[in-house]
Every structure is written in C-alpha cells, then in structure tokens.
Amino acid sequence: MTSATTRDVTATRPLGDRTGRGRLTLAGAALVLVAAAVLSLALGPTGISLDAVPRVVRALLAGGTASPEIARERLVLVDIRLTRTVLGILVGASLGITGAMMQGLFRNPLADPGLVGASTGAGLAAVAMIALGGGALAPVVALLGTEAVPVAAVIGAFATTLLLYAIATRQRQTSTATLLLAGVAIGAFAGALTGLIVFGADDRQLRDITFWTLGSLGGAAWPKLAAALPFFAVALAAAPLLARPLNALLLGEAEAVHLGIATEQAKRLAIAAAACAVGASVALSGVIGFVGIVVPHVVRLAAGPDHRIVLPGSALAGAALLLLADTIARVVVAPAELPIGIVTAAIGAPFFLWLLLRQRSGIV
C-alpha cells in the first residue's frame, strides 16, 4: 500500500488523478465542515448548548405549547442558530464553488463569483432600495415590504449578468476577454451610481448600507431560506456538469473545442450558476467577499487542479470557512456581533498566505 501523502506536490499529476490527495482533501474539508456546523449550533451568547436539542426535538414532536424555557431554547436553536448554520452552508458553498468555476472559465487566478457583474448589480440594486425606499422606490417597498432589498438584489444580479452576456456574445460565441473588460466598465459605472446614491443617503441609511456591505448572516429566517433555495440549488447542481469542460479549458479554449467539449454551453451554465449564487447570497447576507476568490486556491494547493476535486472541495471548504467566521463573529464581542466580512478575511487571509509559503507550486 503506497502512501499518497508523501508525494511531492510540485510533481505534475495527470488530471485524471482522483486518488490520494484529492480524496484526502475532500474528506478533510468535509470533516472540518461537520465540526464547524456543530460548533455553530453549539455556541452563542445565550449559553444554550446542544444538550437542549433532545428536549427541543421532543417538544417539537409532541406539538402543543412547550414550557417557556423550552420555547426559548427552541427559538435560539431552531430559529436563530440553525437558520444561520444553513444559510452559512448555502452561501459559503455556492460562493466557493462558483468562484472555482469562474477561475476555471476565465483561466484567471483573480476571478471571483462576482466577475460577471452579479455583485455589482446586486449591490447597486440593494443600496438603491435602502436609500430610495422611502422616496423614488416607495411603490416597490409598498409591494414587497421587508423583502424589497433581497428581491431587488436578485433582480439586479441577473439584470447585470444578462447585460454583460449580451455585450460579450456575437453569433452565439461568447468572448471571455470582452466579458472581463465590459465587466470592468459596467462595474465602474455602477460604482458611480452607487456613490451617487450613498451621497444622497441620510445617517440611518448610511449605517444600513455600511453594515450591509460588510455582510452578516444575522438576518437568516426560514421563509427567506426557502425562497432562496432554488438559486443555491442551481449553483451547486451545475458543478458535476462543469467538471469535465473546465478541466478541458485548462488547456485553452481552442483545445477544449477540439476535444469535443461544448464550451459555449459550459460558459452559459457557469455564468448562470454564478449569477444565482451571488444574487441569492447578496440578497440574504449582504456582500461577503474573499470566500469565492481564496477558497478554490486553497483547495487547488491541497489537491491539484482537477475540477472533479476542486469544485466539491471548494463547496465544502467555503461552507466551513463561512460557518467558522460566523461563529467567531457571534462569540468574540458577544452580546454584540461583528460583520462577517471582517472575520472571513481576518482568518482566511493568513491561512492562505501560510499555504502559499509552504508550497510554492504554481497556481493554475
């Protein structure tokens, strides 16, 4: 029995290698995710711990009205913590996985899920909704109530992505270079509009906008999760279909076409997945950067460039990172909480640098 762990990582591996390091990475990421999920459910400022779970489950099964103490435990465990855990898993996994897709599709290590305009559009729409909800956009708020901001974010994400896709597509051929450059231009323009709206916002709106741009899982609730589930499902379900095309694209677009890969279809699917992931994430938890860009690299450093490992690995690792970050955000300054964007970068960046220094293998 040869040990896979002692192999030199800098040695080139054939792409089809799913043994050893790859499996080990997936198993490791899955273990960390399970541990992070348990921690996230067990820890919180109320001090209610997992020993309350059986009581809450029994009360749920028995129906009727529970004692006030159990009702409080149920509220904290089921409605506050479990919603956050589920939201953290969905957002972290879909940002990690679509980050890996975008990096593969554009063959650019700095690509992230927002590359095709979804973040820009979702951000602009949400900021507009927060600042103009009492004025120009009041009818929308009247129609949607508290859901106005999330719905606007999803619509904004898809609208910008579609616009970019239309700009970059000629005769059913999508040029990735045009997509990137048009994305920069549209991003700058949307940034200007956002700036204009922020300029006109009052104190309260500014506070909401600032808080929202740093992200938080604090607004998790079951109805919202149910509404966003289809979007996350699309983002995650696209992965198995994209692993082979993305592997072929590592060789270059022309080579992938010669290998018989339907590159245009793969591009459309990856872009749609990214728009779904970013739109739903931004709508439910604000802007959470860093996860989509760094997690895929961490997985590649550990397991090599094979997308059959990188995609599921990025989903597992992204979910684990976000859950750990959220748990820290809730516990460190309890009973207040930190915006999660601060924590993901604070714990993710040093870890990533350490990995980079430890193994200076080339990053795809």
Place this chain on the structure above:
Amino acid sequence: MNGTPPRYGAPQRRAFAISLALTLAALAAGLDRAKAGETVTDGRGRLVEITDTSRIVSIGGSVTEILYDLDLADRIVAVDDTSLYPPEALKTKPSVGYVRALSAEGVLSQGPTLILAEADAGPPPVVDVLMSAAVPFVVLDGRKTPEAVADHIRFVAKAVGETQKGDALAKEVEVGFDRLAAARAKVATPPRVVFVMSLRDGQPLVAGEGTAADAMIRLAGAENAAKGIKGYKAMTTEAMVEAAPEAVIMMRQGPTPVTAETVFAAPAFAGSPAAQAKRLVLVDGLGALGFGPRSPEILLSLCGALDPACTAPAP
C-alpha cells in the same frame, strides 16, 4: 428566569457570572417586584403586552436616559453603544452593540423580560426575529421634536409601569421647552450658524436640512446657514464663504479636542463673521441631537451662547 440556569461555555463564563449575580440580586430584592400587566401600542402600531419589567434591555441613548431618570437603572440588564448618558450606563452594563447593528441572540442572551428600543433599532431582519420571540419588544416612534420628548417619556414610563414618575418627568421637560421658547422669543435676529460634524483636511462636513442638528439650530433660536443641503454633506469652501456663518457649532466629544484656532484656520471660514469673532460653540452631541430629557437645558445654553439676549425667565 426560573428553572435551571442555562449552562455556559468558557467564553461566556463571565457573562454568566454577571447574569447570575443579577438574578440573585433580583430575587433578593423581592420587595422591588416590578408592576406588571401593561398593554401598550408601540411606535409601529403593535399591541404589546408587558408582564414583567424586572430585566430590561435598553436600546438607544434616549431610552436609556429616560430609564435612568425614572430611577430604574437597576432594572436595566444591557444597553447599546449609543447609551452615552449617563456615562455609568455603558461602564456598568454590557452593550448589545450599535443600535443599527444588533444581534438577535446577543440581545436575548441578556435574559430580558422586556426590550425597549428607539425607532432606529436594526437591522430590520434582526428586529423581525426579536419581534417573533416571546420577550415583549417595544419600539418608540421616530419623531425628533420637543413634543416627542415628553411623549417618549410618558410612553416608556407606561411600558415599565411607572406612569406617575413619567408624568412628573414629562411635565418638567415640557416646562423646560416652554422656558426655551420664551427665551428664544427674545432673540431679535436669529444668528446664522453652521453645525460642523467634522473638519477633515479643512473641509467641513455640515448638517443640512432634515437632520437632528438642523432642528437643534432652529430650537436654539438660530438659522442654519447651510442652505440647500440635505442630510450631512461636505460643503465646498466657496459655498461656506458665501454662507458667511456668524458662529460655528461642533460636538465636544471626539478623538481630538477642537479649538477655535484649528477650526478657523480652515480656508472655508476665512473672512466669515464667525472667524473674525472666533465664535466656536461646543455642544454635547448626544444631549443636543438625541432629543432626550436633557434637551431643554442644553438647547437653552446653546441659545444663550449664540445670542446673549436669549435668557430664560426665572422658573
């Protein structure tokens, strides 16, 4: 909080110890049983039934100030970051964070039997979660006017079952505002002033229309020289020269103490009457802008600082 106390992990041990001590203190002080059974209609038109006011989480500077004025400090179990007055509030009580950035579990972890919050409490999804919890969550309306101060005092007092004390305090505040109005009437021509939030690189960030500072200026018998600006905005040097304020108002607290020398060194104020007379007036920011029980006195002293004729009749 009857039954077994919740088990705490290591990080929360201190918080647990504090809350245990508070619980024991509350049990020991059995004489101080809170009056109960009030039903109030809060600022959002929700009917909230309050059964126990022994453990209050107070969110928002004005709510905390009112509770302290009603001698209910010992019932407050936690405050928020804007509860700057009285100073001991934040020194002696845990903070649940900034008023607009609360955490649902954080607030509930303090074991409150009542949550009292200003209209600013947020973010909205967290407030939704708190409203669905079993603990009564009562929110004030968002008005920032003299009438609202008295209304808010009466409202908070009713919620905590101290209607008589609340009436007395509200009347004091109403009398204070009446004296302020009488003093204001003696001001012949309202001085033109600007409220400067900050001076970054010599560019003043001023309070325009629709801000609490704008209301404060008018209540202090002055006129806001920052015309045509809505909200808090940076004002160009040229516009400020054009506005020619006769006095500059700034907040006292802040990382660096502001002095007339540093403020009037800014080119924006060059040649203005305020710079020539070196008239910089410092106010207590929260007291002046927060519309709480201390507003009448603070506004009266501001009015007097801007125009010596502004004096209140002897009470």
